[in-house]
Amino acid sequence: MWGQIPMNEIWTEKYRPKSLDDVVGQRHAVERLKAYVESRNMPHLLFTGPAGTGKTTCSLAMAKEMFGGEWKGNFMELNASDERGIDVVRGKIKEFARTAPLGGAEFKIIFMDEADALTSDAQAALRRTMEKFSKICRFILSCNYSSKIIDPIQSRCAVFRFQPVSKDDVRGFLMKIITAENVDIEEEAIEGLVHVARGDMRRAVNSLQVAASLNNRIDMDTIYQVTGMANPEEVKGMLEMALDGNFVGARDRLDEIMITYGLSGQDIIRQIHTSFFELSIDDSEKVRLMDKTGEIEFRIVEGSNERIQLEALLAYLVMMGGGSRR
Ligand SMILES: Nc1ncnc2c1ncn2[C@@H]1O[C@H](COP(=O)(O)OP(=O)(O)O)[C@@H](O)[C@H]1O
Ligand SMILES: [Mg+2]
DSSP, X not given: OGGGSOGGGOHHHHTSOSSGGGSOSOHHHHHHHHHHXXXXXXXXXXXXXXXXXXXXXXXXXXXXXXXXXXXXXXXXXXXXXXXXXXXHHHHHHHHHHHSOOSTTOSOEEXXXXXXXXXXXXXXXXXXXXXXXXXXXXXXXXXXXXXXXXXXXXXXXXXXEEOOOOOHHHHHHHHHHHHHHTTOEEOHHHHHHHHHHHTTOHHHHHHHHHHHHHHOSEEOHHXXXXXXXXXXXXXXXXXXXXXXXXXXXXXXXXXXXXXXXXXXXXXXHHHHHHHHGGGSOSOHHHHHHHHHHHHHHHHHHHXXXXXXXXXXXXXXXXXXXXXXXXX
């Protein structure tokens, strides 16, 4: 689908904030980063947090503000999970560090994405490289989980924790794009996008663009279509039916949902998992249900028959409901 859209027409790029001030949310991180820009100096940084929350965006914005017109020559983006290995990554770093920073800057910035994809041995090698070039290069490491980064690296970096973008902030950002691009979208569909994104701005913006390319007027059905998720109300309805003891009804709903939305067993189990919080059952029962769902998800991933596994989960809900509901 992206094949036909020129790069500058991809909305996540077109609307990527160009300055730190334009970054939405992450105020805590942004304020500290601005202080680095002002002092024109920074330590190595570690950005951790979920996808689509602004880690790459903040790095780019920072480099632009720190280096001005020369920023491109002083900034390099690498992916740690480069399939050719850590030696290739180190080779590129060495090459980049060989020449002096442009425009009188004191150092260059190397942005390394997916640092948590490296093995601990590779991270140890990276750490040595960081030390070796630290006079001329500052590193920004980006990862989803800081727990996967070895201590010697963590202790040499200032750590920034990026939060999922708040619903209000996602909505606000989408509204700007909707206005700028003249998108015709129902109020409810905007809420749907905000809900599905779960704090991932990239996902929200991408879904909006795909939806806009499909229909002239975007409604809830368009949203379900593009986001590969079922209507949460229908999923909740199915679970409640099972809790009320109606196994056959719940199984019919399951069929309907899987066929209508073209979902796999894994898709649906993930969605069932997020619906538990909305069910009116005790916390202790939610815990039991989580445990059971984890087991079933594992079996499906391992290749067990997904129909049988999903029906087993509904049966479990029926048994659970029999004990606690009415
Ligand atoms: N905090 C944010 N404020 C505004 N836009 C954002 C923010 N986070 C992500 N985005 C949008 O999502 C896209 C991906 O963001 P990016 O910074 O690459 O995320 P990641 O945290 O995965 O590195 C950006 O191009 C931008 O359009
Ligand atoms: Mg990124």
